[in-house]
């Protein structure tokens with residue numbers, strides 16, 4: 001069985017983590033497949049929005065702990081797994097200049113939680129939860145956990161989550177600013193498809209440039225960020241979709257964006 005399932009409908013690429021028997025925990029094959037799918041989506045102009053979700057009752061339980069060579073635990077360099085599997089995925093999501101929506105259908109633990117937090121818009125089923133499980137096995141929050149948790153939730157909550165590894169409910173995660181919305185589990189995929197479908201009809205270049213500027217804001221000072229906004233706005237202003245947006249507004253009709 002393929003470790004991820006991909007399906008394209010109109011301009012939305014849906015990527016489903018597909019190892020439900022281990023709660024979609026990552027092995028090297030699944031990490032490679034996700035990385036490849038993200039790379040392909042970056043250059044495929046028919047993809048204008050991505051939707052990432054999990055098969056079965058979980059979103060993702062992080063690293064498949066059975067796939068870490070355990071006869072040499074302690075000696076084995078797990079930094080290599082972080083460098084080769086997770087870091088490229090997180091960078092690909094952030095650098096992809098298209099919206100990435102994440103539909104968290106169940107538990108998201110370890111690298112699975114941080115994969116979700118690295119996406120642009122996260123909606124979660126009411127019964128989903130988020131666990132920084134790393135501390136329970138002597139590890140640190142990787143997959144950008146130490147970067148995004150304090151920025152999204154604040155330092156105290158990031159420290160609590162990372163050092164205690166408690167289960168954080170979907171509603172708590174929303175109230176802390178970690179995710180966008182919580183919906184009933186039965187409605188999750190319909191809501192996710194609607195949102196992704198909407199994003200796929202929007203000015204893709206403008207959304208991508210917005211993402212570029214938001215990424216930069218995480219480390220820029222005000223002066224650098226204002227310059228960044230000027231550059232991104234200049235580029236957005238040269239897109240067909242900007243011209244279409246203004247024309248449609250003035251003609252009092254709905255715009256038809258082509259993503260160029």
Ligand code: LHQ
Pocket residue numbers: 021022023025061062063064065066068078081082107109110111112131133134137139142
């Ligand atoms: C699993 C897993 C799993 C294998 C459930 N692996 N089988 C980076 C670099 C290198 C090394 C290490 O890690 C990292 C990054 C990380 O992500 S570290 C964090 C790794 N993840 C965890 O520590 C989470 C481990 N899982 C859990 O704590 C629980 O399974 C959660 C809380 C996610 C769900 O609990 P339950 O709903 O009670 O399900 P369960 O525990 O019964 O799991 C169901 C099955 O899935 C079970 O297999 P079985 O054959 O007994 O049905 C688990 O063994 C398997 N599974 N997570 N990460």
